[in-house]
């Protein structure tokens with residue numbers, strides 16, 4: 540029964556993955572705004588708000604960021620984009636466009652037609668999946684970054700490109716890992732993110748581009764599934780606990796990694812984008828909330844699901860995790876622009892359980908109806 544429930548849930552979640560499409564979709568309100576050359580109610584309510592384009596917005600973080608930014612800047616001012624077909628709820632909640640970050644001309648067209656001010660560049664192949672397709676990771680994570688840098692420079696945009704704990708490597712100090720230290724990562728993901736940090740900083744001092752980057756830790760979210768990273772286990776364990784009650788963990792029980800609940804990640808991003816340039820002493824900051832191991836996380840999840848069984852079967856991802864920071868030092872983000880996390884390990888687990896339990900209950904009711 541529990542396994543069947545798990546399958547129902549995963550079938551539902553896997554619908555978040557769609558084949559590429561060349562269609563350009565917008566909400567009727569956005570279409571009207573474009574056709575009539577401008578501002579609908581959404582714009583008038585937020586006269587000073589930036590117009591934001593989010594690339595790769597159908598992944599783990601994009602939909603949540605669009606929701607948060609739409610609350611602050613107005614629904615029509617935040618445009619989601621991706622190369623995949625969006626689910627209906629995305630189309631119903633605001634403007635969505637097809638945008639391939641490998642197509643610089645297409646990006647220019649969107650920036651001009653929609654009067655974009657800020658570009659949030661989320662498109663990427665994450666650490667584990669990047670190792671499976673290095674040429675594609677190089678295209679999306681490196682060429683894509685070149686394209687958004689050029690477009691942002693040309694049109695004077697504020698540009699955010701997230702970096703990651705994966706931008707550090709085996710030669711970096713791991714406990715704690717400061718902002719400024721040796722960065723010699725050994726995944727294509729990490730190499731491409733160091734490239735993005737350095738290119739962004741170069742465009743900042745050479746051309747005055749307002750480039751900003753946060754090095755996120757592993758992000759845990761209830762509404763969205765992870766995109767193929769090394770930290771994915773910390774999210775999947777919740778789904779397994781609530782379905783099969785058995786989690787096969789691909790990391791050793793003592794593998795410590797920095798982590799953050801998604802609400803903190805998204806709030807950090809918006810607060811950082813809003814910070815005045817005088818507050819920033821750097822352009823790339825570490826941010827973190829907690830650090831835990833699989834066995835510490837399992838102990839916390841067992842407070843809700845006491846008979847959760849965890850089987851440890853380390854695979855190729857262990858090698859990646861062994862080179863990454865264990866504890867992240869984000870003192871500079873805290874002192875320069877006031878970063879503060881809200882979710883620690885117990886609150887994150889409680890929040891995940893509260894969010895996921897109703898979904899599994901609905902799936903159970905649907906199954907009984909079938």
Ligand SMILES: NC(=O)C1=CN([C@@H]2O[C@H](COP(=O)(O)OP(=O)(O)OC[C@H]3O[C@@H](n4cnc5c(N)ncnc54)[C@H](O)[C@@H]3O)[C@@H](O)[C@H]2O)C=CC1
Nearest residue numbers: 595597598599600639640661662663701703755757758766
């Ligand atoms: N989720 C996490 O734990 C962390 C994420 N980050 C960074 O945050 C950003 C967002 O991460 P997630 O949402 O988790 O990633 P994800 O892997 O879930 O989503 C990436 C999105 O990029 C899109 N994409 C792929 N190729 C594209 C192309 N050619 N043009 C346009 N879009 C394309 C995909 O369709 C997908 O929707 C990424 O840059 C990632 O490196 C950094 C550290 C941790």
Ligand SMILES: CC(=O)[C@H](N)C(=O)O
Nearest residue numbers: 665666703768769770
């Ligand atoms: C920490 C990240 O950048 C991502 N979640 C991954 O594991 O690749």
